[in-house]
Amino acid sequence: MTVGIPEALAAGEAVRGATSPNPPVGCAIVGPGGEVIATGGTSPAGGPHAEINALRAAGDRARGATAVVTLEPCNHTGRTGPCSHALAEAGIRKVVYLTADPNPQAAGGADYLRSHGVEVTFAPTRVDALQPWLASVRHGRVSVTAKFAATVDGFTAAVDGTSQWITGSAAREHVHEDRALRDAILVGTGTAIADNPSLTARYPDGTLRERQPRRVVVGKRKVPEGNLTRLGFEQYPTPQEALDTLWEQGARDVLVEGGAGLLTSVVELGVVDRIQAYVAPLLLGGGRPVVQRALAGTLADARRYTLGGVRTLGDDVLIELER
Numbered sequence: 001m002t003v004g005i006p007e008a009l010a011a012g013e014a015v016r017g018a019t020s021p022n023p024p025v026g027c028a029i030v031g032p033g034g035e036v037i038a039t040g041g042t043s044p045a046g047g048p049h050a051e052i053n054a055l056r057a058a059g060d061r062a063r064g065a066t067a068v069v070t071l072e073p074c075n076h077t078g079r080t081g082p083c084s085h086a087l088a089e090a091g092i093r094k095v096v097y098l099t100a101d102p103n104p105q106a107a108g109g110a111d112y113l114r115s116h117g118v119e120v121t122f123a124p125t126r127v128d129a130l131q132p133w134l135a136s137v138r139h140g141r142v143s144v145t146a147k148f149a150a151t152v153d154g155f156t157a158a159v160d161g162t163s164q165w166i167t168g169s170a171a172r173e174h175v176h177e178d179r180a181l182r183d184a185i186l187v188g189t190g191t192a193i194a195d196n197p198s199l200t201a202r203y204p205d206g207t208l209r210e211r212q213p214r215r216v217v218v219g220k221r222k223v224p225e226g227n228l229t230r231l232g233f234e235q236y237p238t239p240q241e242a243l244d245t246l247w248e249q250g251a252r253d254v255l256v257e258g259g260a261g262l263l264t265s266v267v268e269l270g271v272v273d274r275i276q277a278y279v280a281p282l283l284l285g286g287g288r289p290v291v292q293r294a295l296a297g298t299l300a301d302a303r304r305y306t307l308g309g310v311r312t313l314g315d316d317v318l319i320e321l322e323r
């Protein structure tokens, strides 16, 4: 792998959840001898982009160096100046970018750099941190990941409604890590009322992580006093209204945590870009299914996703699916 790619990917991962509506980009500045001089990630909206942070950290050593960037450097002036200009002015000799910018307003950075004597290489690489942002730009809406914990026979709660806990501690810990990377978490009123969840991102000792997503409840029913009401939450009468408001307010990456009623609605809206299924080694034989209504009358019409990854978390398995 090209020197600087793992460092640029790590710098982008490190700012996930803190940059929307901007993408979580990472940049590594690599010296002529192949040594990584500096790295940078995108600052929160309104702040410098990854390239600028990396250039600042590199100082004079940027002259003659290579910049590895997870996304094509932007070429437009928004709240900050174009990164393509800053890279050329800093004397960067070569730019390697891993993803083309799908945003027509910002694209053109590679062309600008070439026309200013900078060697530019496109090295197509999957950048996990950018996937939700890329989907949001492509579709002009927030990117939705649907998450659920299910028994191996497909139930998310028992006949009596109990669902805590289907999965073990390793899977639940992963959920908390994941929440901290998102702009918002959505649950239906059914879950807010039945489970009285806190919807916070916590460490195993129960303390709050540094980054907390917005907590959003969907539905018209009133949520009684509890964790959510104590911590504060937003409520919207329909999923569409919630997703539209979040998009307008700059969110790009949201996690829908159920229950079946809300999950079914977002699948039917056609906005689910990723599925995270935490599958536990349990059989219930009955209870609440993952999806509440039939989505297809025949197998050929089933919603098809591709396998994005499988990992073991304690006794459970996380299956990641992508559109």
Ligand SMILES: NC(=O)c1ccc[n+]([C@@H]2O[C@H](COP(=O)([O-])OP(=O)(O)OC[C@H]3O[C@@H](n4cnc5c(N)ncnc54)[C@H](OP(=O)(O)O)[C@@H]3O)[C@@H](O)[C@H]2O)c1
Residues within 6 Å of the ligand: 147, 148, 149, 150, 155, 156, 157, 161, 162, 163, 164, 166, 187, 188, 189, 190, 191, 192, 194, 195, 218, 219, 220, 221, 222, 237, 238, 239, 257, 258, 259, 260, 261, 262, 263, 265, 288
């Ligand atoms: N295993 C898991 O991963 C998991 C995760 C979460 C929950 N659960 C379990 O699931 C159960 C709750 O699930 P649930 O299906 O009853 O509730 P839910 O999905 O949390 O909430 C359903 C409510 O969401 C609102 N809603 C959904 N779609 C809508 C639409 N298209 N338009 C307007 N409003 C819409 C409605 O609220 P109003 O009726 O208020 O208008 C609806 O009653 C609990 O037993 C919980 O423990 C399991």
